[in-house]
């Protein structure tokens with residue numbers, strides 16, 4: 001272990017064609033921190049986490065993971081990712097156990113891709129952590145949206161990541177399941193897992209948050225305490241919170257930035 005932050009982003013710039021999506025973004029996430037990434041639709045949140053995960057190339061800037069430049073970072077299993085899509089499955093019917101087991105493969109050597117008993121134990125533990133043990137053999141297509149989110153989280157947990165990056169973990173999840181999810185995330189934080197979450201709703205995890213980072217038009221416009229103004233804006237579970245709003249997005253977030 002080094003004292004380097006789990007994630008260090010400096011001057012990250014991403015463009016799609018001639019349209020910039022991230023502009024000179026700096027972000028540090030220390031080991032053990034819980035950071036929410038907020039901002040209106042299209043502000044660059046998903047692009048930033050995809051860049052951190054090495055899924056979207058930078059036009060400029062640098063990213064270090066655990067103190068190692070991203071291009072040289074080999075231990076990708078230390079990063080868990082729960083993508084934005086809130087359903088799993090597709091054409092091939094798979095059970096919860098199969099979906100979650102697939103998340104363990106990142107920890108297996110290429111020449112030994114089959115799961116041993118220790119791996120299967122980790123898979124069962126991940127499923128228990130998200131409260132889906134009774135659904136072990138159920139096809140994921142039969143689960144509710146919230147249960148499918150939890151199955152995806154368990155899949156990420158099966159890789160035993162040190163950092164869990166989640167894109168909209170609460171989207172499409174009803175209030176009771178949001179509470180269950182939030183408790184699951186709280187358990188992970190107690191175990192020392194670092195969390196970086198893109199969300200439009202910080203309400204369910206407000207108590208866990210160390211910091212909130214707000215993006216607007218690809219810029220960081222706030223990086224600091226999840227203060228009352230942010231809770232008012234993003235904390236009420238309103239699915240439209242953070243959507244482009246008339247006139248004042250930049251001004252309002254600029255004020256927040258100035259006051260932090």
Ligand SMILES: Nc1ncnc2c1ncn2[C@@H]1O[C@H](COP(=O)(O)OP(=O)(O)OP(=O)(O)O)[C@@H](O)[C@H]1O
Nearest residue numbers: 016019020021039040041042043044045046047048
């Ligand atoms: N693969 C892509 N090709 C072209 N443009 C893209 C691509 N991915 C993202 N963009 C554009 O980059 C900008 C940032 O998108 P991004 O998805 O990162 O925003 P976001 O803040 O995550 O939005 P949302 O809250 O709607 O998920 C947007 O203008 C989007 O249209």
